[in-house]
Amino acid sequence: DGGITQSPKYLFRKEGQNVTLSCEQNLNHDAMYWYRQDPGQGLRLIYYSQIVNDFQKGDIAEGYSVSREKKESFPLTVTSAQKNPTAFYLCASSIVVTQETQYFGPGTRLLVL
Amino acid sequence: GNSVTQMEGPVTLSEEAFLTINCTYTATGYPSLFWYVQYPGEGLQLLLKATKADDKGSNKGFEATYRKETTSFHLEKGSVQVSDSAVYFCALSPLNSGNTPLVFGKGTRLSVIA
Numbered sequence: 001d002g003g004i005t006q007s008p009k010y011l012f013r014k015e016g017q018n019v020t021l022s023c024e025q026n027l028n029h030d031a032m033y034w035y036r037q038d039p040g041q042g043l044r045l046i047y048y049s050q051i052v053n054d055f056q057k058g059d060i061a062e063g064y065s066v067s068r069e070k071k072e073s074f075p076l077t078v079t080s081a082q083k084n085p086t087a088f089y090l091c092a093s094s095i096v097v098t099q100e101t102q103y104f105g106p107g108t109r110l111l112v113l
Numbered sequence: 114g115n116s117v118t119q120m121e122g123p124v125t126l127s128e129e130a131f132l133t134i135n136c137t138y139t140a141t142g143y144p145s146l147f148w149y150v151q152y153p154g155e156g157l158q159l160l161l162k163a164t165k166a167d168d169k170g171s172n173k174g175f176e177a178t179y180r181k182e183t184t185s186f187h188l189e190k191g192s193v194q195v196s197d198s199a200v201y202f203c204a205l206s207p208l209n210s211g212n213t214p215l216v217f218g219k220g221t222r223l224s225v226i227a
Contacts, residue, residue: 004156006156031214033214040222041219041220042202042217042218042219042220043157043202043217043220045214048214058214090156090157092156092157097213097214098206098207098208098213100206101147101159101162102157102159102214102215103159104149104156104157104158105156106155106156107154107155107156
């Protein structure tokens with residue numbers, strides 16, 4: 001059963017702590033993305049990756065970091081530099097970046113304690 | 114630049130009412146156009162898409178027609194159900210503008226009451 005998995009579903013962060021959100025896909029897609037969604041708001045692009053070992057900043061990359069060591073995996077780290085991390089985080093993938101449908105995971109809700 | 118403008122929500126309709134959610138776009142070249150749906154607490158799902166002018170995308174009773182002359186891709190459904198309550202996002206994928214990801218509108222929340 002192909003798709004995108006995100007874990008955990010809920011994540012709690014203490015002040016000054018880094019946390020990492022997991023995203024895995026078995027669709028054999030080259031491109032992967034991270035979005036942030038705030039209540040009642042649209043999607044904002046954090047980072048995207050066109051291929052393994054390559055990634056580009058999106059509109060709101062400050063306070064976040066990513067890696068793409070494997071085709072299947074694109075973890076997002078929310079660092080302590082991100083002062084307002086509480087949001088719903090969505091991972092997506094597509095065959096390539098342009099002109100292609102993106103497929104989304106179920107999301108991770110991050111809350112600050 | 115590339116942008117998508119959707120009608121402001123929320124939209125509240127009674128069951129079996131006709132639905133229109135307006136979407137207009139600005140883009141260089143000839144983009145592909147998409148509608149995604151997000152049910153509460155979930156990720157986005159592709160609802161329908163169209164890749165060239167005058168194409169009509171359709172799925173689950175929803176449809177949208179790619180109108181190049183009005184740069185629009187309005188979403189319609191003839192008879193909504195309570196289960197259609199969700200947030201709907203219009204998006205475009207630019208053509209011939211480098212490796213640019215999808216550009217999303219801000220979303221329109223639809224509530225259908227019985």
